[in-house]
Amino acid sequence: MEVTVYILRCSDGSYYTGLTRQDPEARLWEHNNEPIDSYTARRRPCTLLFCESYDRLAEAIARERQIKGWSRRKKEALIRGDYEALPALSSRRAGRAGD
Incomplete structure (x- = not known):
C-alpha cells in the first residue's frame, strides 16, 4: 500500500501538510471541492506543491508530523x-x- 505525504499552498499563502492513500491529484480535488468545513476549505483554491510516497503507513505518518513541525x-x-x-x-x- 502506497501512502503519499503532500504539501499544498492555500490561497492565503499558508501551507497544509497531509497524507493520503489515494492519488495526490484526487486528494487535491477533494480539498478544493468537498463541502466540508476544514482548514483548506476556508482557504481555497489550493495547489499541490510537493509529494513523497512511502510503502509503510507508519513512515508516512512520521514524515507528515515531522514536516508539520x-x-x-x-x-x-x-x-x-x-x-x-x-x-x-x-x-x-x-x-x-x-x-
Whole structure:
C-alpha cells in the first residue's frame, strides 16, 4: 500500500501538510471541492506543491508530523528540493522558531 505525504499552498499563502492513500491529484480535488468545513476549505483554491510516497503507513505518518513541525522557510526549502539547506533551517539552529 502506497501512502503519499503532500504539501499544498492555500490561497492565503499558508501551507497544509497531509497524507493520503489515494492519488495526490484526487486528494487535491477533494480539498478544493468537498463541502466540508476544514482548514483548506476556508482557504481555497489550493495547489499541490510537493509529494513523497512511502510503502509503510507508519513512515508516512512520521514524515507528515515531522514536516508539520517545520518552519515555513524549511518547508519552502523542501518544496524547492534544496535538501542541503534543511539542517541549517532547523528552529534551534536558525534561532527563529515558527518562522
